[in-house]
Amino acid sequence: MQRAYEVLEKAPLRKRNTFGVSATAPLLYEVADSAVLPELLASTALRTQPLLVLGGGSNLLFAGDPDSVVLSLNSRRINLVADDGDRVVVRADAGVEWHAFVLHTLAQGLCGLENLALIPGTVGAAPIQNIGAYGVEVCDSIHAVDVFDREQGSMRRLHRDDCAFAYRDSLFKRVPDRYVVISVEFALSHTPASRLDYAGLGDELAAMGIAVPSAQQVADAVVNIRRRKLPDPAVIGNAGSFFKNPIVPQAIADVLQAAHPALPMFRGDSNATRKLSAAWLIDSCGWKGHRDGDAGVSDRHALVLVNHGGASGAQLLELARRIAASVHARFDVALEPEPRVIGATW
Ligand code: EPU
Numbered sequence: 512m513q514r515a516y517e518v519l520e521k522a523p524l525r526k527r528n529t530f531g532v533s534a535t536a537p538l539l540y541e542v543a544d545s546a547v548l549p550e551l552l553a554s555t556a557l558r559t560q561p562l563l564v565l566g567g568g569s570n571l572l573f574a575g576d577p578d579s580v581v582l583s584l585n586s587r588r589i590n591l592v593a594d595d596g597d598r599v600v601v602r603a604d605a606g607v608e609w610h611a612f613v614l615h616t617l618a619q620g621l622c623g624l625e626n627l628a629l630i631p632g633t634v635g636a637a638p639i640q641n642i643g644a645y646g647v648e649v650c651d652s653i654h655a656v657d658v659f660d661r662e663q664g665s666m667r668r669l670h671r672d673d674c675a676f677a678y679r680d681s682l683f684k685r686v687p688d689r690y691v692v693i694s695v696e697f698a699l700s701h702t703p704a705s706r707l708d709y710a711g712l713g714d715e716l717a718a719m720g721i722a723v724p725s726a727q728q729v730a731d732a733v734v735n736i737r738r739r740k741l742p743d744p745a746v747i748g749n750a751g752s753f754f755k756n757p758i759v760p761q762a763i764a765d766v767l768q769a770a771h772p773a774l775p776m777f778r779g780d781s782n783a784t785r786k787l788s789a790a791w792l793i794d795s796c797g798w799k800g801h802r803d804g805d806a807g808v809s810d811r812h813a814l815v816l817v818n819h820g821g822a823s824g825a826q827l828l829e830l831a832r833r834i835a836a837s838v839h840a841r842f843d844v845a846l847e848p849e850p851r852v853i854g855a856t857w
Pocket of ligand 1: 644645646709710740751755756775788789791792794799849
């Protein structure tokens with residue numbers, strides 16, 4: 512029988528992060544059954560230690576070794592919680608691979624996650640940075656997040672409105688060491704209500720000859736676009752978008768728009784702000800396809816840093832800092848990394 516968890520010393524992390532950079536965890540807990548987590552997390556061995564929870568390793572950069580205990584969650588249960596004929600609640604363990612979960616819900620005829628197909632990572636990581644793509648954010652479908660609250664030393668249920676979701680942000684990200692996501696409940700629907708208004712998605716469906724798409728067909732279109740536009744971490748190490756799209760006050764956006772009419776901008780978190788395309792800003796500074804040894808910028812998408820093979824996390828971070836400095840010098844806009852940087856401060 513498989514053990515509920517194992518403890519590894521000096522565990523190599525290169526295959527546990529999608530950048531494929533080398534790092535070592537002093538102590539790694541590999542948890543196969545989430546049922547042990549409440550007791551394990553409350554134990555004296557883990558309760559007071561700084562903790563790094565590792566999902567698919569697709570949203571972090573090891574710029575050095577973590578000095579915290581690493582917890583790797585591999586429990587992969589998916590359960591139907593409620594079905595009232597249309598609204599369906601599905602619970603998935605944090606360790607379930609995100610894209611496999613999206614495909615599972617589509618196979619059950621459930622709609623809501625189709626625009627989020629092919630995002631790397633796990634279910635547990637999804638609410639932390641509120642993953643988003645093609646006009647949809649995961650918080651739109653989240654019903655509740657079950658967490659272990661390390662401050663209170665017990666399990667807690669946070670409903671969607673308790674999670675302070677915002678663009679690539681949440682309560683879990685703002686207080687990084689307090690909550691461990693154990694499982695997530697999603698409210699999905701049998702009735703398709705797909706968002707098709709994001710640039711390129713409607714065109715892709717038209718090119719596929721589809722006028723009224725099913726949720727599965729929307730997911731297929733998203734997969735096609737992502738495969739074309741974004742490098743596959745299985746082929747070349749990367750963590751998706753390395754920078755967040757900066758959100759600036761409307762007045763600053765107006766000045767930038769007048770000086771650079773081609774700069775794409777979208778509504779920010781409120782009407783008083785605008786979200787700028789970081790990819791465009793970086794591209795305009797000439798970084799697309801740039802390489803410093805094995806640390807580089809994707810030649811497909813300017814927002815994606817890539818590891819051509821042997822780059823260290825510190826080299827990738829150094830490149831990211833140079834990119835941000837050049838964007839700041841040219842546009843007076845500050846870029847911030849989207850992935851969590853471990854072992855260094857931004
Ligand atoms: N653009 C460039 N150069 C490039 C790429 C894009 O100038 O190399 C410009 C284009 O003009 C385009 C605009 O940037 O109109 C926006 O590009 P895109 O549609 O690819 O979206 P994005 O804002 O760069 C965001 C997410 C992606 C998500 C896509 C699609 C962030 C930080 N990134 O990228 O998420 O897949 O939208 O919805 O919000 C991720 O978070 O890891 C990620 C890949």
